[in-house]
Amino acid sequence: MDHPVIEAQNLTKQYGNFTAVKDLNLIVSAGEVFGLLGPNGAGKTTTILMLLGLTEPTRGQVRVLGLDPTRYPLSVKARVGYLPDQVGFYDDLTARENLSYIARLNGLSGKELNLRVEEALEHVHLRRVADQRVGTFSRGMRQRLGLADVLLKRPQLIIMDEPTQGLDPELAREFLGLIHSLKQEGITILLSSHLLHQVQEVCDRVGLFHRGQMVLEGTVPDLAQKVLGGAYVIGVHAEGSPEELQNALRMVSQVRAVHSVASDRYQVEAQSDVRAEIAQAVVQAGGRLFGLTIQHQNLEEIYRRYFEEAKDAQAA
Amino acid sequence: MLKLLDSWRRPTEREGSPWIGLGAVLFKEMADHLTGARMRILELLIVITAVGTVYTALQNLNRNNSEFLYLRLFTTAQDPLPSFVGFLGFLVPLIAIALAFDAVNSEFNRRTLSRILAQPVYRDAFLFGKFLSCLLTLAIVFAAIWLLIFGLGIVSLGVPPTAEETGRALLFLIATVFYGGIWISLALLFSILFRSPATAALAAIAVWLFFTVFWNIVAGLLLPVFAPQQVTNLLDLIAVWELQLALERISPIRLFAEIAVILLRPAERSLGIILPIQLDRALLGAPLPLDQSLLLIWPHLTSLIAATFLLFAVGYVIFQRQEIRA
Incomplete structure (x- = not known):
């Protein structure tokens, strides 16, 4: 594939007078794990929603897998998996029933559907509890089920919004391990987080968000070079x-x-x-x-230092 | 305004069919409705109503007059207890609202909405699937009740229903389902507008209460505003009378009541006032044929269906423009 998996040009989203995302330029190539980092409210989720075509950009262009998500929403959504922050399920249905519903929405049926559901459950180690009601699941199990739900459609790109939020350190590490294994399979991953030290381990490249703008972008050592002077x-x-x-x-x-x-x-x-x-x-x-x-070199240190400098620059 | 112009300029064609995924949504929602505890309660309520009213109707039925025995099962009342049709007038809205008031906002609150909409289906399929599942559930429940009533009738009366009776009852069933449709699309609209299911339910019930209790009063108050100030001749009087009728018919409850009367009492020949000249050489008390009865309530039926679609369309437009993020 020659074109990048995600390509955004001057992407801008305004809610009334409030600019949620401003002139975002972003390129993510195939097989990469890219992290959108920044505090809450910095515009990460809005960016993700625009990439998925769930929110229309005010200005600018997006291409996901070479397609415009607002013009070809079905093709994009059929190839891109999305794990929202605080993923929700139908609590009175079992894990398998929840997944089957999503599989049917993806046009699967019959044997193929069962196959994919089993495969996805296996992948996140939830097969043992597949016939339990999701209402009985713990936070970590729900998050894993969310990932299974994304894997159903065998996506080329997975977008995760705050995947480790609310998980205890042990579960977070386990989940990051899953992300790492997906990368090994060649799936491109975009994830957002404000928990920098966790993300640092799995991301090839990161983009730092601040007030709707991506102020820094690159590999962690690159950023360290830039901000901490190497x-x-x-x-x-x-x-x-x-x-x-x-x-x-x-x-x-x-x-x-x-x-x-x-x-x-x-x-x-x-x-x-x-x-x-x-x-x-x-x-x-x-x-x-x-x-x-x-x-x-520590992402947290980079982040803190960068915003200290930004604040100083503003104060001066 | 600029945004609107912008959306006009954009190519209107979109990828794929809006119906993709409709089957999946419909199937899942129907399963939810038919297995849910809410449905159990509603079914119990309506079965008790049907058996109770039909039983009293059977006790009071004048069996010497064999015409339209089955239709009279629906309409015969004994004083403290209204007839089955009388019960339907407020049971149908209640059931419809109970089915639909949390259709969209519960998905939002459970955070399943963003997950569903990230699948390759349009919002159209999601919303229409929700609506259709409520309507079909309602249709299944009422079809079952209709059959139950006919069954009770066959057992206790010992005569089979005539084709005309069956036809009228069937038409009434369809009218009942669409009467429910109005309240379903209203409740669906509120479930889109209000994030809290309780608020949505309350709003829908408020509208229902308004039309049940207050609309006739409001119509009475509005009448002098629109009516001619001085009524001097018969034509003016008729005009005022018709205006009052038109105002009252804004309420779907009134429309449904009139449909019920015409369909289930074939001897009723008019809904407005009848002038003596119109009665010239009429056979009073003779039943109208089905097609003539249908002609009388045709506008009512079309208004019920139109109102259902209109309310759904409003909800649809709002839902399409809604932000999905929490």
């Missing part, structure tokens, strides 16, 4: 004269900044992993080195 943050635990130690640390090549965190702890920002050089420098400066830790 910094490796190294924590140093050493005793000795603070001034001497700080000077020695600054002399190490590729080190950009040194902050004193506590009386015997320092934080070093460097362009590469210079732990060995730092160890040498501390010893040469007559310090007693107790520990060196490298902090991994």
Whole structure:
């Protein structure tokens, strides 16, 4: 397939005077896992609804699998699975009955329907409870059933809105594992979340939303490069004269900044992993080195830093 | 306004048929209706009503007059208890509202709506499936009651119904279902407008109560507004009388009552006033043939069906424009 799975150009949605999404440009290629990140109300859900053709854009263009979702809603919806935030089911029906209904809406019937339903239930490990009423299901089981519901149509693209919200860490990890396995099968996935550390693990690329605009976009290391200046943050635990130690640390090549965190702890920002050089420098400066830790690039840190800067820029 | 123009300019053709998925929605909704506890209660209510009223009708039936015995099963009343038809006048709206008041908003509240609409079906199929399932459920329930009444009649009267009786009862069944249709599309409309099912139910019941209790009073108040101030001759009097009738017929309850009278009492020959000249050489008390009775209530039937479709159309337009997000 040559065209990207999702392509949005200057996508804008206004509700009256309120601009929910502004001039969004987005390209997601086949097989990618893309994360839409940002606080609640930043425009993630609106973007998703526009991609699905559930809401009409005010301006701009969308192509999903090469089709315009407002012009070809049926073709798009037949190929794209959507897992809404807080997915709902008919509580008085069983899991299997719920799935069968959706399968029928997708034009399946007879043997094929049963096959697909079993397949989907198997995929999310719910076969054991398939004939229980969904009303008895826990939050995690419902979320998995939601995923089964999406898998029924064997989608080329799955869009998930806050898939891990309301799940405890264990369940969230399990669910992210499922997402990862879908990626292995070559399904393109777009997901939105405000829980950055969870999403970081599964996303190939992320887009950061802020007040309806996608302000940053790229792989996590890319963003770290952009926002944190490509910094490796190294924590140093050493005793000795603070001034001497700080000077020695600054002399190490590729080190950009040194902050004193506590009386015997320092934080070093460097362009590469210079732990060995730092160890040498501390010893040469007559310090007693107790520990060196490298902090991994963290989406949360990127996010916090970026918006701190944005706020500062606004205040100035 | 600009948005409206914009939507005109866009190509109007859309992909695929709006009926895709209608069968699936209809099937699921019918299953829900027919197995739900709500339905059990309504069925019980209506079976008790039917058996009770038909039993008293059988006790009071004048068996010497063998004409239209079966139709009189529907219409014979004994004083504290109204006839079956009298009960239908308010049972049908109640059942229709009970079936449809939470059709759309419950899906919204259960958060199943966005999941359904993410499937390759149009909103048309979803809404029409909901409406049709309510109407079919109503039709099934009333067809069963009709057969029950006829069965009771055959057992206790010992004579089979005539073709004319069967035809009239069948037409009345169709009219009853469409009378229910009005209240279904009204309740459906409110279930689209109001997010809370309780509010929707209350609004629908309020409309029903308004037409049952207050409409005649309102019509009486409106009459002097539209009627000529001074009534000097007979023609004026007739005009006022007809106006009053027209105002009263805005209420579907009134329309249904008139349909019932004409269909089930073949001897009734007019719904308005009859002038003495019109009675010249008429055979008083002789029943009208079915086609003549049908002619009398044809406008009523078409108005019932038209009102059903109109209310559905309003709901449809609102539903199409509604945002789906919570």
